[in-house]
Amino acid sequence: MAAPHPPADVDPRVEALVHDLIGRVADKWTMLVLEILEERGELRFTELSRSIGTISQKMLTQTLRHMERDGLVIRTVHPVVPPKVEYRLTALGQSLGAAFCGVWIWAEQNLAAVEEARGTFDGPLASRG
Template sequence: MVLDRVAAKWSIGIPIAAAHGPVRFTELERAINGISRRMLTLTLRRLERDGHLVRTVYPTVPPKVGYSLTPMARELHASLTGLVGWAERHRSAIAEARAAYDSAVEP
């Protein structure tokens, strides 16, 4: 269950985007390509519930909300950064392997 939650599509991008300190909702929305506002909201709530994020509401008008990583999420961040780097380095090789496999398997 924990791995499913941590490895979910959007659950990787948010800690990567929030790694350098408090980040606002709109900053996360801009940093994570393709995520809808609703999915971002749901994922933020799940990460907060699981103890990965701290949501801070600042008493301003209008209210300002920031999200920060917890110590547990900071520890996870190192692994996620390694995984993201690996995926970026091997993206082309994986695409080539898939194409080769598909051409060999197709009738």
């Protein structure tokens, strides 16, 4: 038990920034985009939109802008007449995807455990003291 998983010896300012960063990065759409771009490489706006399926244009644009701002994706505009814009991950974006890999794996492995816990919590008792 010498080294707990999250670095405990970090100064609070760094931690605040980390919290902030995680707060931004760990949202639904960002993770979806990250995953899809990681799997499929470079995609256009509408391709991305269709891949996710349920995202609105507004949110996709917003998510992509944030990711671009944070240096996670590169946006390439081809100055052709029906606009063509392609998005792909930067090295930073790819490394973030890799970092999240552990969480994906955890989620996959522990899906059943969580569902069972929920069943136990919700079902039998149905009320709590």
